[in-house]
Amino acid sequence: MTPQLKEKILEVCNKKIAQKGANVGISFYAFFKNKNDNPTLLMEAATWWIETHKLDHFEKAIKIKELIKSL
Known part of the structure; x- marks a missing residue:
């Protein structure tokens, strides 16, 4: 996975979690x-x-965030 995509996914997950839990x-x-x-x-x-x-x-944003962090 490219660093660009990884960064974008983490950014979106963090934003969505902060907004909606x-x-x-x-x-x-x-x-x-x-x-x-x-x-x-x-x-x-x-x-x-x-x-x-x-x-x-x-999928839950938190699950996606953890998958990305494990790469």
């Missing part, structure tokens, strides 16, 4: 704007989320 759920789309301005990074996130970890569409 430890039980907030997110999908990998939360790491991107509503337009596809970086398809390579989007595919990297999708591959990591879906193929590598076989995660559900929505």
Whole structure:
């Protein structure tokens, strides 16, 4: 996983947890704007989320944060 994506995921998870609490759920789309301005990074996130970890569409932000920190 690229440092750029790792940093973005941690940033979004921390923000969502601070706003909505430890039980907030997110999908990998939360790491991107509503337009596809970086398809390579989007595919990297999708591959990591879906193929590598076989995660559900929505997962707890805290779980994603811990997975990223373990890399």
